[in-house]
Amino acid sequence: MPAGIRSTGSSCYPANTKYLMRFNEFKSSPAKPLTPAQARIKALKDQAKRAQAAVKAERARQKIQAAQTTLNQLEGNSMASKSFKALHKTNNPYSAWIGIGTYGSFNDALAAVLKKKKQGSIAVQIQDSAKMVVYSA
Helix, strand or coil: CCCCEEEECCEEEECCCCCCCCHHHCCCCCCCCCCHHHHHHHHHHHHHHHHHHHHHHHHHHHHHHHHHHHHHHHHHHHHHCCCEEEEEECCCCCCCCEEEEEECCHHHHHHHHHHHHHCCCCEEEEEECCCCEEEEC
16 A cells, blocks of 8 residues: 555545545435426426527517618618719808719719819718718718
């Protein structure tokens, strides 16, 4: 036997340990089968937990679907506006907006306002058909 270990019949313990339990000292009683009443209650509790999880998942699915619908509507509205109004201010930030023109695509309106900006306008913007500013510089 190595130093510090003593033999006590069926197992070896280190000599310097105070509290050790043998494997057979652990109390492990096998689970008894449930009575029919207990099994019914357990089944109902399990069913309630599954139902709560299903309700939670359904609420999340409905929130996602509502958000996707809103997003699709917003994207549809931005694509539906076919006219873009280009505006600029020449030399005074307090002056009124001067119209450059109305364009059928955002890229055409952007080219027009960038051209005006290059020519010296101090502010430019593009409005869509709903009069919302979609670009400003």
